[in-house]
Amino acid sequence: MNFSPEMAAGFMTAFSPEALLFCFIGVALGTVVGILPGIGPLAAVSMMLPTTFYMDPTIGLIMLAGIFYGAQYGGSTASILLNIPGTASAAITCLDGYPLAQQGRAGVALFVTTITSFIGGSIAILLLMGFAPLVAELALRFGAPEYFCIMLLGLVAASTLSTISPLKGLLSVAVGVSLGLVGIDMGSGMQRYTFGYLPLIDGISLVSVAMGLFGIAEILSNVGQKQSKANIITDVRFSAMLPRRSELGAALKAALRGSGIGSFVGALPGAGPSIAAFIAYALEKRIAKDPSRFGKGAIEGISGPEAANNASVQAAFIPTLSLGIPGDAVMAVLLGALLIHGVTPGPQFLVEQPTMFWGLVASFWIGNLFLLILNIPLIGLWVKVLKIPYHILYPAMLFFICIGVYSVRNSVFDIYTAAGFGVLGYFMLRLNYPTAPLLLGFILGPLMEDHFKRGALIAGGDLEVFITRPISATLLTISALMIIVALLPVRRWFGIRV
Amino acid sequence: MGRPKSIELIAAFCFLAFGSFIVIEANGYRIGTLARMGPGYFPLVTGIAIAIIALIVLVTSWRRPETSETNIQWHGLIMVIIGVVTFGFLVEKFGFIVATFALIVLGSFAERSFRPWTALISSLILCIFGFSVFIYGLNLPLQLVRW
Numbered sequence: 264m265n266f267s268p269e270m271a272a273g274f275m276t277a278f279s280p281e282a283l284l285f286c287f288i289g290v291a292l293g294t295v296v297g298i299l300p301g302i303g304p305l306a307a308v309s310m311m312l313p314t315t316f317y318m319d320p321t322i323g324l325i326m327l328a329g330i331f332y333g334a335q336y337g338g339s340t341a342s343i344l345l346n347i348p349g350t351a352s353a354a355i356t357c358l359d360g361y362p363l364a365q366q367g368r369a370g371v372a373l374f375v376t377t378i379t380s381f382i383g384g385s386i387a388i389l390l391l392m393g394f395a396p397l398v399a400e401l402a403l404r405f406g407a408p409e410y411f412c413i414m415l416l417g418l419v420a421a422s423t424l425s426t427i428s429p430l431k432g433l434l435s436v437a438v439g440v441s442l443g444l445v446g447i448d449m450g451s452g453m454q455r456y457t458f459g460y461l462p463l464i465d466g467i468s469l470v471s472v473a474m475g476l477f478g479i480a481e482i483l484s485n486v487g488q489k490q491s492k493a494n495i496i497t498d499v500r501f502s503a504m505l506p507r508r509s510e511l512g513a514a515l516k517a518a519l520r521g522s523g524i525g526s527f528v529g530a531l532p533g534a535g536p537s538i539a540a541f542i543a544y545a546l547e548k549r550i551a552k553d554p555s556r557f558g559k560g561a562i563e564g565i566s567g568p569e570a571a572n573n574a575s576v577q578a579a580f581i582p583t584l585s586l587g588i589p590g591d592a593v594m595a596v597l598l599g600a601l602l603i604h605g606v607t608p609g610p611q612f613l614v615e616q617p618t619m620f621w622g623l624v625a626s627f628w629i630g631n632l633f634l635l636i637l638n639i640p641l642i643g644l645w646v647k648v649l650k651i652p653y654h655i656l657y658p659a660m661l662f663f664i665c666i667g668v669y670s671v672r673n674s675v676f677d678i679y680t681a682a683g684f685g686v687l688g689y690f691m692l693r694l695n696y697p698t699a700p701l702l703l704g705f706i707l708g709p710l711m712e713d714h715f716k717r718g719a720l721i722a723g724g725d726l727e728v729f730i731t732r733p734i735s736a737t738l739l740t741i742s743a744l745m746i747i748v749a750l751l752p753v754r755r756w757f758g759i760r761v
Numbered sequence: 762m763g764r765p766k767s768i769e770l771i772a773a774f775c776f777l778a779f780g781s782f783i784v785i786e787a788n789g790y791r792i793g794t795l796a797r798m799g800p801g802y803f804p805l806v807t808g809i810a811i812a813i814i815a816l817i818v819l820v821t822s823w824r825r826p827e828t829s830e831t832n833i834q835w836h837g838l839i840m841v842i843i844g845v846v847t848f849g850f851l852v853e854k855f856g857f858i859v860a861t862f863a864l865i866v867l868g869s870f871a872e873r874s875f876r877p878w879t880a881l882i883s884s885l886i887l888c889i890f891g892f893s894v895f896i897y898g899l900n901l902p903l904q905l906v907r908w
Contacts, residue, residue, distance in 0.1 A: 430821070434776060434814045441783050441807045448800040455800055456786060479845065486837035486871040654872040655883060658865045661841065662887045665848045665864060666857070678849035682842050689838060694772050712803040724796040 273621025277629055282322055282622070289326035290630045293333020294637055298349045298645050300341050302660065304334035305593050306481055309473035310660070312600055313667040320604035321619045325626040327600060328580070331593050332384060332627070335536060335573045336634045339376040339565070340645055343369055352536035352572040355544045359557060359564030366560055370642075371506045375562060376569040377638040379518035383570030384631045386522040387529065387577035392624055394530075395613065399585040402610035407718035408729045410587075410609075412738035414711045417532040417588040419742045422700040429749035431696045439704025440711075442467055450716055462676035469599040471668050471677045472705055475684025476691075476698050477592070478664045482657050483689040506562060514566040517547055521567035525574025530581045532590040536572035543571035577627060584608050584620060588707075592699035595706050602706075768833075769822045776815035783808030837871040844868035861888050 276282060289311075296307040307330050315323025338353030343360035356376065363372040405413070418440075422432030445456040446466030457463040506514060521543040528539040547567040548557045557564050582588045587609030589595040601608050606616060613620050638645075668681045691698050722728035730736050787808055793799030844867035851860040865884040869876075 430814060430818055434811065434818060437807055437811045437814060438776065438779065441779075441804060441811060444804050444807070450798075451791070451800045453790060453800045455790060455804060456783075479841070483834070483838050483841055486834065486841060654869065654876075655879065657872075658868045658880070658883055659887055661844060661864055661868050662861060662891070665845060665852075665860075666891060669849075669852060675849045675853055678852075679846060682845040682849070685845070686838070686842060690772065693833065694769060696772075708803075708807070712798070715803075716798050719796050719798070726796055 267617070269617035270621045272618045273623075274625040276321060276618060276622035277325070277625035281319070282325055282626060283629065285318070285322050285326040286329050286626050286630050287633055289329020290333035290336075290633050291637060293330035293335075294337035294634065294645065296330065296349075297334030297337025297353070298340045299651070299656070300345070300347045300349050302656075303350055303477070303481065304331050305596070306474075306478040306660070307334070308593050308596050309470065309478055310663045310667050312470055312473070312596060313670045315600060316603065316671070320601070320606055321622050323600065323604070324597065324619070324623055325630075327597055328623060328626065329630045331597075332573065332576045332630065333634055335384075335569075335576050336377060336380050336638050337645065338572070339380075339569055340373065340638075340642070343372045343376070343565075350536075352540045352575075353569075354537070355540045355568040356565050358544070359559070359561050362558065362560040363562075363565070368560070371510075371562075372565060373642055374639065375506055375510075375514050376565050377635065379514065379521065379566040379570040380573040380638075381631055381635050382515075382518045383522045383525055383573035384577050384627070386519075386570075387526045387574040388624065388627045388631070390526050391577060391581055391627075395581050395585045395620070398581060399610040399613040402586050403614075405610065405734070406732070407714045407721060408732055408735045409738065411711055411714040411718055412729065412735045412742070413586060413588055414707045414714065416738050416742045416745075417582075417590070418700070418703055418707055418711075419745050420532045420534075421590070421703050422697070423745055423749035427695050428697075431694075432700050433746075435691070435696050435698065436700040436704040439701035439706075440708030442472070442701075443705040443708035444712070449713065462674055465672075467680060467705075468668070468671055468674070468677045469596075469603070469706065470671045471680040472684050473596050473599070473702060474664045474668055475681035476688040476702060478660065479681060479685025480688025480692060480698070482660060483685060484692055485653065486657060510562040514562045517543075517563035517567035518570040520546060521570030522574040524567075525571035526578040528571070529575030529578030530590070532582060532588055534575075535579070535591045536575045539571040539575035540568035543567040580623075584612060584623075585610060587612070589703060592702050595699070595703050599706055766822075770819060773815050773819035773822055777812055777819060780808050780811030780813075780815055783811060840871035841868055844871075857891070858888050861891065 277286070292307060292311070293304060296302050296304055308327050311327060311330060315327060318326075334350050335352060338348060338350035339356040339360060341347050341349035342353045342356040343364050346357050346361040348354040348357055360372050360376070363369065402409075418436050419433075422436040423429035443466070445463055447453070447464060448455050454464060521539075524543045524546065525536070525539040528534045528542060529536070544564060544567060547561075547563040548554050551557065551561070551563060576591075579590045579594050582590050583594045583598060585608075587598070587607065589598045598608060606612065606619065664681065665678055668677050669675065671677060688698050690696075691701075718728060719726060728735070729739065783804055787801040787805035790801030790804070791799035792801045792805060795802070844864045847867055848860045848864040851863055862881070862884045865887065866877075866880045869880040869883075
């Protein structure tokens with residue numbers, strides 16, 4: 264890693280008052296969103312997306328990223344105190360976190376999860392700093408065929424890896440791609456699927472899709488449910504926060520293991536913090552001397568997963584920034600945000616906008632430090648947040664969604680579109696169709712078409728180029744293997760002996 | 762093997778219909794060849810993929826019913842969507858204050874415990890907040906009130 268003037272410039276940007284302010288806003292918002300069950304970082308990032316359009320792109324990105332990794336700190340709070348996860352990735356933390364709270368050791372649990380979250384995040388940031396430039400350099404050798412293939416791999420991975428039904432995941436991706444094609448085709452200038460309808464000429468708004476599919480759909484899933492008033496454990500005293508010495512060692516080791524797992528998993532497209540946390544928990548349980556402790560308040564059961572989920576969200580920036588391949592729905596929204604600002608993530612990004620990249624990385628350090636401060640002394644504040652009733656919260660969310668969607672293009676049509684996607688997202692959630700692949704397909708689909716056409720054009724119509732170039736061929740093979748492996752059980756599904 | 766859930770089948774069928782629609786429309790654009798794609802090629806392939814996968818899902822759902830939540834909260838769904846659509850309808854005709862009130866009030870109906878005062882106060886606070894942050898602070902072009 265060369266310490267370049269760009270790096271220094273980037274770090275300076277991150278320390279500017281504006282950047283510090285929005286970094287703080289981002290992580291604080293992320294923490295709140297993470298704590299509250301029913302709103303996730305994806306919905307929050309989507310909602311704040313329009314507000315970044317009027318800001319400097321680096322600052323906007325710093326804030327949105329802050330929401331994302333900040334939420335991983337807050338998520339465990341509800342898990343520990345309420346036995347309800349604030350974010351999906353914090354679900355594992357319920358298993359050993361809540362029992363700890365029941366034993367009167369909520370303070371210890373909260374303290375440990377915060378520290379291990381910080382460790383996880385920090386290690387991943389170091390890896391980001393080291394690897395992203397390397398990956399970007401490798402990827403500079405990418406031509407259009409390689410871009411096509413890696414985007415294809417990203418989509419295949421996202422739709423088959425983390426879902427219950429890979430088949431539905433693939434369907435979701437394909438639908439997303441088709442929706443992304445609405446609008447003017449760059450190559451020919453022809454309008455596709457617009458039916459002469461003016462608002463559709465520029466295509467469907469990304470913000471409408473994201474907010475509808477994730478924000479509105481989530482609200483639709485949550486309203487009307489009977490809110491069970493679970494016992495909130497509110498007795499959290501600062502003095503009772505430090506763990507026992509014996510536990511400290513175990514917790515730290517688990518955190519290191521979790522960080523490693525999280526960093527690796529996070530860098531993969533399609534695998535996110537939830538998977539990272541799950542794998543970390545499974546690992547801890549397997550290597551523990553006394554696995555029966557798990558589920559009753561084993562400190563490794565919360566420190567490993569929490570380190571893993573924080574590491575994974577920081578590591579997810581590696582493929583997103585250096586390759587332009589978002590590994591996660593939130594990353595996809597961030598990618599969309601960058602594209603709207605006119606910045607194209609990918610290997611060129613590190614070369615053309617090093618200040619933005621290093622500014623972002625620096626902001627990660629700053630943000631994680633802010634979060635450390637926010638989560639330890641201010642923990643009492645967040646506990647109060649948990650008491651806001653949902654029926655006040657969700658109309659406010661709807662308000663932000665509507666304003667946000669409208670403000671992008673001053674278009675009422677976009678509001679209706681968001682509503683439509685909200686309904687779609689709701690039914691998809693109910694029927695186990697994964698929604699993130701749809702967004703990924705929506706963003707990457709048109710880009711893939713572009714790269715494919717360009718690859719074919721440059722090769723003079725000789726399509727072998729996709730198979731003869733080594734990187735291309737490898738990526739295609741991996742994609743094919745992934746599909747095959749994911750769909751192997753299909754024969755069983757058909758109930759036919761094939 | 763239990764009965765397949767009808768909503769699963771309907772959904773798969775809808776996707777199949779959607780895919781077919783994409784394919785039909787795509788044929789209206791120039792297709793070209795794989796090496797020289799016209800505007801219709803990619804949509805055509807995508808539409809075919811959607812249709813095929815939807816068909817497989819349809820068949821597998823039929824033969825092996827999946828367990829999914831079929832408890833659809835229609836009441837909440839309808840109220841929230843009506844709220845959002847009303848906002849869209851009102852915001853350019855009457856400005857965003859009216860639209861916000863409509864959104865909050867209608868949206869609050871989705872929860873059984875509807876409290877009119879809470880809804881009105883929330884609307885007021887959100888309008889003030891929205892005005893200061895979005896219009897004043899971020900200079901978003903939003904109309905407060907329109908006659």
